[in-house]
Amino acid sequence: MKKPLFITFEGPEGAGKTSVLQALIEELKPILGDDLVTTREPGGNPISEAIRDILQPTEDNGMDGRTEALLYTAARRQHLVEVILPALEKNKVVISDRYVDSSLAYQGGGRGLGVENIWQINQFAIDGLLPDLTIYLDVPSELGLARVKANRQSKIDRLDKEALSFHQTVRQTYLKLQREFSDRIKIIDATQSLEKVIDDTHALIFNALDIPKE
Ligand SMILES: Nc1ncnc2c1ncn2[C@@H]1O[C@H](COP(=O)(O)OP(=O)(O)OP(=O)(O)O)[C@@H](O)[C@H]1O
Numbered sequence: 001m002k003k004p005l006f007i008t009f010e011g012p013e014g015a016g017k018t019s020v021l022q023a024l025i026e027e028l029k030p031i032l033g034d035d036l037v038t039t040r041e042p043g044g045n046p047i048s049e050a051i052r053d054i055l056q057p058t059e060d061n062g063m064d065g066r067t068e069a070l071l072y073t074a075a076r077r078q079h080l081v082e083v084i085l086p087a088l089e090k091n092k093v094v095i096s097d098r099y100v101d102s103s104l105a106y107q108g109g110g111r112g113l114g115v116e117n118i119w120q121i122n123q124f125a126i127d128g129l130l131p132d133l134t135i136y137l138d139v140p141s142e143l144g145l146a147r148v149k150a151n152r153q154s155k156i157d158r159l160d161k162e163a164l165s166f167h168q169t170v171r172q173t174y175l176k177l178q179r180e181f182s183d184r185i186k187i188i189d190a191t192q193s194l195e196k197v198i199d200d201t202h203a204l205i206f207n208a209l210d211i212p213k214e
């Protein structure tokens with residue numbers, strides 16, 4: 001099995017990251033045991049979870065776009081030094097729900113701050129550490145938001161409530177990044193049934209980890 005490996009999951013709202021990750025963890029845990037570390041952004045440690053609370057209240061809190069970009073980046077830095085790097089150094093497989101591509105798509109694209117600007121501030125934070133593999137679950141914004149609204153009424157946050165055009169720009173930016181970095185970012189059609197999305201993700205991850213088919 002190839003290790004260590006840093007894998008990230010990306011996608012617009014309602015793409016199914018949480019559901020797919022849950023299924024994948026159930027499959028991987030018996031194989032990898034303690035060698036599997038699953039985490040999320042923003043979050044994954046107390047400081048970054050505290051930043052998450054500031055970033056994701058349910059109502060608009062008047063946060064400036066650049067402040068938002070810097071806070072996501074600061075949370076990422078702490079996550080990197082406290083969780084991701086120590087795990088990779090111990091030869092563990094790290095799977096993170098979101099990482100730097102989220103900032104490029106949401107703040108660079110959706111917020112209109114520019115992908116290059118967001119890349120610059122993130123360079124300082126991530127110090128060159130990019131994932132080995134990124135699974136991008138692609139879903140049209142209307143469908144993703146409808147899923148979120150139908151299923152997660154209690155947890156709809158500030159960003160979920162942005163205009164449809166914001167979410168459409170986030171998706172278009174992800175698609176552009178995927179085309180540009182197609183060796184690293186693999187796209188999965190998340191309009192398919194959840195079972196098919198899980199199967200497609202399973203194939204990519206098991207191949208990356210070099211786990212033989214049963
Ligand atoms: N392929 C799918 N087909 C139908 N429903 C789906 C599919 N994937 C996810 N869902 C449903 O959509 C809702 C949102 O899914 P989930 O929470 O996994 O998405 P997410 O990408 O983690 O969302 P967010 O990033 O906005 O939190 C859930 O109720 C889930 O059951």
Ligand SMILES: Cc1cn([C@H]2C[C@H](O)[C@@H](COP(=O)(O)O)O2)c(=O)[nH]c1=O
Binds near residue numbers: 107
């Ligand atoms: C890391 C990161 C996240 N976001 C946004 C994207 C989502 O709206 C939330 C995270 O919620 P999830 O249910 O855990 O997916 O935060 C962002 O705008 N920029 C980022 O860098």
